[in-house]
Amino acid sequence: MTPDKSLAKKFQSMECFDKGIENSYQLLPSRFVSLSENRYLLTNEVGEYLIVSKKQLHGYVKKTLSKSSEFYFDLKSKHFLFDDDSNVAIQLLGLKYRTKAQKISQFTALHIFVVSLRCDYSCKYCQVSRQTDDKVTFDMSKETANRSLDFVFKSPSPAIKIEFQGGEPLLNFEIIKYIVLSATELNKHHQKNLQFVITTNLTFLNTDILSFCLIHNIYLSTSLDGSEELHNKNRPRPGKNGYQLTVKGIKEAQLYLGFDKVGALMTTTENSLDCVKEIINEYLALDMHCIFLRPLSPYGFAIKNKQTDKYNLQRWFEFYTEGLEYIIDLNKKGYFFTEIYTQIILSKIFSPFGTSYVDLQSPTGAGISAIVYNYNGDVYASDEARMLAEMGDSHFRLGNVHHSSYPDVMLSDVLLDTLEYSLAESSPMCHECGFLPYCGTDPVYHYATQHDVVGHKAVSGFCNKNMKIFRYIFSLLERDEVTKNILLSWVRP
Amino acid sequence: MIKLHTKDNHFVTSTIHEHPILAKITRRSDLIQPLRHRYALLWNPSIHTDLDGFVLILVPYEYREFHGSLEKLENVLSISENLYYLTDDDVIKFYPNSNVVDVLYRRNANSNSFLITERCNSFCIMCSQPPRDIDDSYRIIDFLNLLPLINQDTIEICITGGETTLIGDDFIRIINAAKNHLPRTALHILSNGRNFKNLQLAINLAKVRHHDLMIGIPIYADYSQLHDFIFKADDAFDETIRGILNLKRCSIPVEIRVVVHAKSYMRLPQLAEFITRNLLFVDHIALMGLEFMGFAKTNFNELWIDPFNYQDELKNAVEIFSRYGMRVSIYNTPLCLIPESIRKYSVCSISDWKNDFLDECNNCSAKEKCGGFFSSNLGKVSEHIKPFN
Numbered sequence: 001m002t003p004d005k006s007l008a009k010k011f012q013s014m015e016c017f018d019k020g021i022e023n024s025y026q027l028l029p030s031r032f033v034s035l036s037e038n039r040y041l042l043t044n045e046v047g048e049y050l051i052v053s054k055k056q057l058h059g060y061v062k063k064t065l066s067k068s069s070e071f072y073f074d075l076k077s078k079h080f081l082f083d084d085d086s087n088v089a090i091q092l093l094g095l096k097y098r099t100k101a102q103k104i105s106q107f108t109a110l111h112i113f114v115v116s117l118r119c120d121y122s123c124k125y126c127q128v129s130r131q132t133d134d135k136v137t138f139d140m141s142k143e144t145a146n147r148s149l150d151f152v153f154k155s156p157s158p159a160i161k162i163e164f165q166g167g168e169p170l171l172n173f174e175i176i177k178y179i180v181l182s183a184t185e186l187n188k189h190h191q192k193n194l195q196f197v198i199t200t201n202l203t204f205l206n207t208d209i210l211s212f213c214l215i216h217n218i219y220l221s222t223s224l225d226g227s228e229e230l231h232n233k234n235r236p237r238p239g240k241n242g243y244q245l246t247v248k249g250i251k252e253a254q255l256y257l258g259f260d261k262v263g264a265l266m267t268t269t270e271n272s273l274d275c276v277k278e279i280i281n282e283y284l285a286l287d288m289h290c291i292f293l294r295p296l297s298p299y300g301f302a303i304k305n306k307q308t309d310k311y312n313l314q315r316w317f318e319f320y321t322e323g324l325e326y327i328i329d330l331n332k333k334g335y336f337f338t339e340i341y342t343q344i345i346l347s348k349i350f351s352p353f354g355t356s357y358v359d360l361q362s363p364t365g366a367g368i369s370a371i372v373y374n375y376n377g378d379v380y381a382s383d384e385a386r387m388l389a390e391m392g393d394s395h396f397r398l399g400n401v402h403h404s405s406y407p408d409v410m411l412s413d414v415l416l417d418t419l420e421y422s423l424a425e426s427s428p429m430c431h432e433c434g435f436l437p438y439c440g441t442d443p444v445y446h447y448a449t450q451h452d453v454v455g456h457k458a459v460s461g462f463c464n465k466n467m468k469i470f471r472y473i474f475s476l477l478e479r480d481e482v483t484k485n486i487l488l489s490w491v492r493p
Numbered sequence: 494m495i496k497l498h499t500k501d502n503h504f505v506t507s508t509i510h511e512h513p514i515l516a517k518i519t520r521r522s523d524l525i526q527p528l529r530h531r532y533a534l535l536w537n538p539s540i541h542t543d544l545d546g547f548v549l550i551l552v553p554y555e556y557r558e559f560h561g562s563l564e565k566l567e568n569v570l571s572i573s574e575n576l577y578y579l580t581d582d583d584v585i586k587f588y589p590n591s592n593v594v595d596v597l598y599r600r601n602a603n604s605n606s607f608l609i610t611e612r613c614n615s616f617c618i619m620c621s622q623p624p625r626d627i628d629d630s631y632r633i634i635d636f637l638n639l640l641p642l643i644n645q646d647t648i649e650i651c652i653t654g655g656e657t658t659l660i661g662d663d664f665i666r667i668i669n670a671a672k673n674h675l676p677r678t679a680l681h682i683l684s685n686g687r688n689f690k691n692l693q694l695a696i697n698l699a700k701v702r703h704h705d706l707m708i709g710i711p712i713y714a715d716y717s718q719l720h721d722f723i724f725k726a727d728d729a730f731d732e733t734i735r736g737i738l739n740l741k742r743c744s745i746p747v748e749i750r751v752v753v754h755a756k757s758y759m760r761l762p763q764l765a766e767f768i769t770r771n772l773l774f775v776d777h778i779a780l781m782g783l784e785f786m787g788f789a790k791t792n793f794n795e796l797w798i799d800p801f802n803y804q805d806e807l808k809n810a811v812e813i814f815s816r817y818g819m820r821v822s823i824y825n826t827p828l829c830l831i832p833e834s835i836r837k838y839s840v841c842s843i844s845d846w847k848n849d850f851l852d853e854c855n856n857c858s859a860k861e862k863c864g865g866f867f868s869s870n871l872g873k874v875s876e877h878i879k880p881f882n
Contacts, residue, residue, distance in 0.1 A: 014722040
């Protein structure tokens, strides 16, 4: 017995309670990626991270670290290694992995109903290829709604969100009412946590619709691209009053339903690039607390009208960072305001739980996180898959509610193949990337851009964009305490 | 400071008692006869009434010479001045051979703790109740006998050790008894959690279905070497973590208790990150200042750190816990040593009988909200105590 020199005699020294052997620790699964010349991001399988120097990284991997250094204990505490003194790390890592993956096991939570393809707008970037608003053949029927609801309640997920999309879904409000009432009735038996969202341009909002939303706790999600000039340029409608209608609708919904019940999304066009602050100011003026600085997606009219060619990723990234700096400044001045994509990534970095954002999951969220029921009963693996189909490529069509069963759709070759190919953990370049725990795969995007669901990441816009954002977010986290605390306050645990 | 253990008590009449007795205190000399056998009467001798049947009659110390006027009575005990705080529903244990009175339960206490064993499987360097390897199973019998005497409106009782799970099957037995006798009272059990590495023990505990139970378990560090060193036990870290996982697997509420001292304060933020990442499902975190009793006194020089000097680590840790939505409290630390932004997490946690303040605290406007000091800590206090105005 070696007494601890500093403690009273009967207490042994720290070494007596360390069964670890110098330089014989075991590595736990981890990945790294360089952030700058001498800074590496080291991540473990569940997204815990350390920023380390080249020397530290070498020491860790080559097992030359002294087991009494603080860095060794940091690595041990965050489960990058374990030694002979303790092996509970394996059990905890397993627990954390299951926690992160829990949402996958729960299966499809988001069910998108395309209740009409009709729309009163004629946006050049429309990603869903709307139809003019008098063609009722593009409306969902009661029969299709009923069959789709059968599918919805077959999902084992304890939480079900039904999102109404279009076109402009309020042009077919009768079917929305029908679906909400039927789903609520069905849920008396199924007892799910059931939510509804209508994605709408708010043109046709009226007090009847608002009362219905209030009674059934329905959320509204709309599009607001910025100032009046920008919004109306991006989103033309006859009468050139899209902006006025949208703002009026947002205010009414806020007043009637509550500020938390109405949200807005923006889409970045070439016209937006120079005015990110003005765009954010529009959201501030409407008492909103978040914005989603979204680039254009390569689907629908955005492709047909060559909108996506009008600016490159680098230019969008500058737009995004300028916006984020402005938002951080707002927070410094005491106004809580977030950028949603950044918030999702921060949550993926710091939360022990998985996020439900469909486009950053591995395996892909297509089909198993979100599923789309088109107006005609066609079932798609994601909203983007449906957009692709409207362009003539129905690769990701999983079936049709009228002649496919739920197992037909869920066990369809196209879905199973897509899921199998979309495991980032086994995709070329992804499997070794230090950002993997925060990223995901987007097979529909890669199919649309490279005709391959896996895609070559070196030329992938998806990979390129996310890598830029990850690096930028980690640089912000290291910038100073104030900035870091602001970003941490955005995390949804 | 309130004395719970007194010796200067004297019989002023003859007594029939030979063995230790448990008795509940009452001031009602008109208590109906059949109930009196479990009561000790706090008697005001100026009131003459029928006093038959009380197990003890307690009179103030001044009556120790009054043999004559009490001659017809039995079992009259003059009690120490230190026991004048006794009141209705308190429970005492009296030892007739030594005239010792131990106060086991106080109706008005801010906490009532019961030591059910002094045995332990660890040897923590700052243990305030150093373990003794003795047969003290009488403590379990005492506790079982005491339970029916405790007022059912008591908000919370605490069972402590030693290591409470070392009493074997009696562990489940006493929790069952606490549930049956005190159906509205919360039960706080302190354990080092190691024995819950055996899932069956957690299952057995869950099967009691106690209405309001919490197990308080210490974690001292975010990695095994340091935790085991403080615990003075190999494998303590792994066993404690597995124990917590098993308890939570059985949906039993768990509190993590972190004692802050010179050997543990440095990695408080890392420990907070470890807990939020690995044990987010735990129900409460207590960050506790050190009580200089027992081994903490023995190892004082190695363990003492002025709480003022770990403010940054404490603040950082509290912010991490609260950011993750965990319920966190700061125990045993005067308000003036806690950074302002986290003062709202401070709790008056020190049991009233061992709680004290400094003279300068009388000028402090925040004294009412402050947890103050352990009486045993007054010998060495922070150099940064500063009354609020």
